[in-house]
Amino acid sequence: MSNLKEIRTRLASIKSTMQITNAMKMVSAAKLRRAQDAIIQMRPYADKLHEILENISAMIDTEHGNPFGDEREINRVLLVVITSNKGLCGAFNANVNKKVTELIESKYQKQFKSDNIDFISIGKKGADFLRSKKLKIKATHQDLFDQLTFDNILPIVNEIMNDFIHGKYDVVELVYNQFMNAAVQVLINEQFLPVVPKEKEEDRYETKVDFILEPSKELIIDELIPKSLRIVFYKSLLDSFASEHGARMTAMHKATDNASDLIKELQLHYNKARQASITNEILEIVSGAEALKG
Amino acid sequence: MKLEVITPDKELYKGEIKLIQVPGAKGSFEILNNHAPIISTLDKGTIKIIDNLDKPEFIEILGGVIEVKRNHIIVLADIV
Numbered sequence: 001m002s003n004l005k006e007i008r009t010r011l012a013s014i015k016s017t018m019q020i021t022n023a024m025k026m027v028s029a030a031k032l033r034r035a036q037d038a039i040i041q042m043r044p045y046a047d048k049l050h051e052i053l054e055n056i057s058a059m060i061d062t063e064h065g066n067p068f069g070d071e072r073e074i075n076r077v078l079l080v081v082i083t084s085n086k087g088l089c090g091a092f093n094a095n096v097n098k099k100v101t102e103l104i105e106s107k108y109q110k111q112f113k114s115d116n117i118d119f120i121s122i123g124k125k126g127a128d129f130l131r132s133k134k135l136k137i138k139a140t141h142q143d144l145f146d147q148l149t150f151d152n153i154l155p156i157v158n159e160i161m162n163d164f165i166h167g168k169y170d171v172v173e174l175v176y177n178q179f180m181n182a183a184v185q186v187l188i189n190e191q192f193l194p195v196v197p198k199e200k201e202e203d204r205y206e207t208k209v210d211f212i213l214e215p216s217k218e219l220i221i222d223e224l225i226p227k228s229l230r231i232v233f234y235k236s237l238l239d240s241f242a243s244e245h246g247a248r249m250t251a252m253h254k255a256t257d258n259a260s261d262l263i264k265e266l267q268l269h270y271n272k273a274r275q276a277s278i279t280n281e282i283l284e285i286v287s288g289a290e291a292l293k294g
Numbered sequence: 295m296k297l298e299v300i301t302p303d304k305e306l307y308k309g310e311i312k313l314i315q316v317p318g319a320k321g322s323f324e325i326l327n328n329h330a331p332i333i334s335t336l337d338k339g340t341i342k343i344i345d346n347l348d349k350p351e352f353i354e355i356l357g358g359v360i361e362v363k364r365n366h367i368i369v370l371a372d373i374v
Contacts, residue, residue, distance in 0.1 A: 213333050220335055
């Protein structure tokens with residue numbers, strides 16, 4: 001029966017696909033753990049930096065001019081699109097691309113029409129998308145995720161900050177997936193520059209320590225603000241990296257589940273068909289024997 | 295005194311120490327027990343740490359910030 005053979009080959013192919021998706025799931029799980037560790041490693045630095053900045057700003061009454069907080073009329077926009085290098089991770093990259101389309105069609109429509117939006121793409125999938133839409137790509141970085149360390153991202157973020165200070169761009173926005181947990185990623189679109197000052201939490205706890213500040217408050221702030229900006233950028237990359245593996249893990253888990261459902265169903269079909277063919281054979285033999293006796 | 299030296303990628307040092315010498319922006323300085331609270335930016339140079347067992351340790355940095363508060367020292371360091 002050709003039907004039997006057909007089912008057998010399909011079964012075999014589904015089984016091998018399942019093995020692959022299962023292996024990919026395991027790999028993603030392992031990579032996810034490493035990516036999560038990186039976020040956890042970075043957190044104390046970010047927290048302490050934030051704390052020191054708060055300590056200093058608590059001591060300063062007058063607003064100190066901050067070149068990164070300069071709000072200008074928006075003429076030129078830079079969008080930093082953070083995606084992954086590889087696919088097979090569900091809607092991970094599609095979500096980012098959708099958001100980019102939405103941004104240029106609504107919020108930055110005017111700038112888009114006058115051709116004043118530049119893109120920096122981190123991750124191959126985003127670059128492919130931008131290219132297919134024929135958008136102006138200023139730079140793409142694909143090898144970043146092989147070695148995601150703070151030192152490696154420094155040149156990129158420094159260039160962005162420089163461009164902003166020199167008035168090349170009036171606003172810089174990031175689009176990326178934020179990591180909530182292994183199964184949940186939230187698409188984030190946030191303004192990187194200019195820095196929007198957060199509402200100060202008044203009188204949280206008044207344990208003002210009278211610090212000696214060297215060389216001076218202004219100089220310390222001038223040094224700390226760029227530092228904290230770099231950390232924000234680094235954090236978004238780490239977030240995206242962990243999200244990617246989370247998304248792939250979930251997608252591959254679902255694929256494996258689907259495969260095992262299919263296998264179950266096919267196996268049932270196969271068994272039924274096999275039984276039917278055996279019954280048929282017996283029937284033939286028996287009726288043949290009957291005819292001989294005849 | 296408690297000391298933490300951290301970079302964005304990892305924690306370089308954590309423990310009880312006797313003395314730390316850092317390359318401050320206004321010149322190198324040392325911190326001993328009960329130092330007044332201070333926040334200072336750091337220049338490129340070497341941090342020297344002497345722990346409770348008098349064992350010295352050196353860390354090269356490119357820059358950073360130090361905060362000293364109630365015998366708790368935090369160094370946010372940039373390294374290569």
